[in-house]
Amino acid sequence: MQKSINFSPLEYEKPSPGEILERSRSFLKLMKKRRTVREFSDEPVPDEVLMNCIEAAGTAPSGAHMQPWHFVLVKDPQIRKQIRIAAEKEERTNYEMRYSEEMKKDIEKLETNFEKPYLEHAPALIAVFKESYRIENQIRRKNYYVNESVGIATGLLITALHYTGLVTLPHTPSPMRFLNEILHRPGNESPILLLPVGYPAEGTCVPDLQRKPMEKLLTVF
Ligand code: IYR
Helix, strand or coil: CCCCCCCCCCCCCCCCCCHHHHHHHHHHHHCCCCCCCCCCCCCCHHHHHHHHHHHHHHHCCCCCCCCCEEEEEECCCCHHHHHHHHHHHHHHHHHHHHHHHHHHHHHHHHCCCCCCCHEEEEEEEEEEEEEEEEECEEEEEEECHHHHHHHHHHHHHHHHHCCCHECCEEEEECCCHHHHHHHHCCEEEEEEEEEEEECECEEEEECCCCCHHHHCCCCCC
16 A cells, blocks of 8 residues: 655645735736747846746646656757757748648648748747656556646746746647657657747737637636
């Protein structure tokens, strides 16, 4: 039997009703300013800031507390270039052969194409891997709710980066196995996405997109 763990009292301070409301409003205001950015300045980002955001992502809840994620921070320009070349190779095939006409029409408004200069221009890339299973004493053990857990951790990471004042973009080249090779990750890990991180390039524009209004995104009973 697995040894049980101790439980200790929750550290929690209840905010006043006024404070709770104020915090919810200011957090919403902050989050409404988050935008996906595709053009980055090459200004470096302090290491500790990136580490803190990644550590914050690692506070995510996970199935059976298996924490089935691994983050790889890439600052090395040579490796970023290698990643760009490999990603663009897959993306070219995606745009030319794998994406349906319907998908191409749906993403047309974003004006994306197979070229991914941001993978080289952004001063840092964070590759997010999911640990589909784990190996313990040479035995393959299950992880639980892996996609949900890693999705939540990635959401926290994007939120942390935004809160800090950095910008990012969830890039999803597919297939992404090339990241295991370039970043020397084991076979039980699969890349989920690649986040270029940095400051926006001067004069960057973002598309005028509308977010779903509350009437459409929420149902209350
Ligand atoms: N992964 C491709 C295509 C793409 C897909 C979606 I969904 C987008 O929201 C935007 C682009 C790319 O990054 O170009």
